[in-house]
Amino acid sequence: MSTNERKSVLVVDDDFDVRDTLSDVLADEGYVVTTASDGFEALETLRNGLNPALILLDWMMPRCDGARFRELQRADPAIAHIPVLLLTADARLPVHDGALGVQGCLIKPVSLGRLLGAVAPYLT
Template sequence: MVRLLVVDDEEDIREAVAEVLHREGFVVETARDGEQALEKATAARVYSAILLDLMMPRMDGWQFRERQRADPTIAGIPVIIVSATVPDRIDADAVLPKPFDAEDLVRTVRSVVAARAAPVA
């Protein structure tokens, strides 16, 4: 089972992304900001990937990544940055600039999940 966490402060975007991914057979949970995402990720849940917006109130995507990398229980969860503003350098497994279409979203998620599931030679 592939479980995803979609993190975005804009409810319309968060729910639209979750709906597309759910239709593709993924189990999807959502969070409205980095703080809520951190709470969910550190609770006894295992995510195959986190789709993370960068620009959010309370705890933004950069702050979330700092906290995630510092916590060995969640540091290994792949992150896909989904943001209208993408800096030149960002520590992520993939970047999906907004706006994007459903095909790009699904292709990116599948690619990241497959890369993490592939055995290391």
């Protein structure tokens, strides 16, 4: 895996302000950041060749939410291996981490320290 692939992250969130803030924070840490506004846009980006080391995925989005994205991602062998951290305001969601096949769940609003600590193992 090249340095750019190891240090790249795909941020998927329908809220522009959240995407923009996460992108700025992660870019300031030296990561290469690509953004998508929903699961369908993320899938298109991935299927067009993006191979990030990590996906930060919002759970509640219109058109293609986190659950649908995970279903489609897991069914596609070319992208199924990419680890996913969920972002959600639903504090009840973490109990489902195992069933969703994700590496973890960050509850919004997430602190800078918690965010960077959660992504670091995948992006170093």
